[in-house]
Amino acid sequence: MSSGTDKIVSSIMSEAQGKADIIMQEANAEIAAINADAEKTAAAEKNKILENGKKQSDMRYQQIISEAKMNARRAELGAKEEVIEAAFTKATAQLKDVASSDSEEYDDSLTKMIKEAVDELGAKDLIIQLNEKDTQKFKSQLGDNVSTFQIDDVNFQLGEPIDTIGGAIVKTKSGDIEVNNTIESRLERFKSILRSEVANVLFK
Known part of the structure; x- marks a missing residue:
C-alpha cells in the first residue's frame, strides 16, 4: 500500500476513532444519567414503600389496640352482668324464702x-x-x-x-x-x- 493510501486510511481510522470516542462518551453520559434517574426513582419508590408500610403498620397497630380495648370492655361488661345477675338470683331466692314462710x-x-x-x-x-x-x-x-x-x-x-x-x-x-x-x-x-x-x- 502506498504512503498516500496509508495516510488516507490512517486519517479515516483516526476520524472514526474520534467519532467512536464521542459516541461512547455520549453513551456513557446517557447511561450515567439513566442510572442517576433510576437511583432517584428507586429511592423515591423505596421511601414511598416504607411510608406506605409505616402507615399500614400504624393502622394495624391502632386496629389491634382498638380491638383489645373493645374486647376488654366486653369482658368487663360481661363480668359485671354476671355479678348483677347473681345478685338478682340471690334476691329472688331470698324473696322466695320469705314468700314461702x-x-x-x-x-x-x-x-x-x-x-x-x-x-x-x-x-x-x-x-x-x-x-x-x-x-x-x-x-x-x-x-x-x-x-x-x-x-x-x-x-x-x-x-x-x-x-x-x-x-x-x-x-x-x-x-x-x-x-x-x-x-x-x-x-x-x-x-x-x-x-x-x-x-x-x-x-x-
Whole structure:
C-alpha cells in the first residue's frame, strides 16, 4: 500500500476513532444519567414503600389496640352482668324464702301488692289469682266452698292457683284487663332501675 493510501486510511481510522470516542462518551453520559434517574426513582419508590408500610403498620397497630380495648370492655361488661345477675338470683331466692314462710312481713307485702293492683284497675268486681300456698291460706280463712270475699267495697273471686313465688294477678271479671303483681313480674319491671342501682353499689 502506498504512503498516500496509508495516510488516507490512517486519517479515516483516526476520524472514526474520534467519532467512536464521542459516541461512547455520549453513551456513557446517557447511561450515567439513566442510572442517576433510576437511583432517584428507586429511592423515591423505596421511601414511598416504607411510608406506605409505616402507615399500614400504624393502622394495624391502632386496629389491634382498638380491638383489645373493645374486647376488654366486653369482658368487663360481661363480668359485671354476671355479678348483677347473681345478685338478682340471690334476691329472688331470698324473696322466695320469705314468700314461702308464714311471716307477717310477706302478708303485709301481699296485701300491698293486691291493693296496688286494685287501685290500678279501678274496678269493683275482680278476680284474684295467687300461688298454691296463698290460695289455700285464703280458702282456709274463707271456709269450705267459699271463693268470694270483700275488702272495703271491692268484691273478689278467688281464681285458680298460678305458678309464682308470691304476689298476685288481679284482673277484671271479664278477664280483659289484668295487673300482674307477682314477685317475678315486679322484679322484671323494676329490673332496669335495680340494675343501675346494683351496678352503682357493686362498681362505684
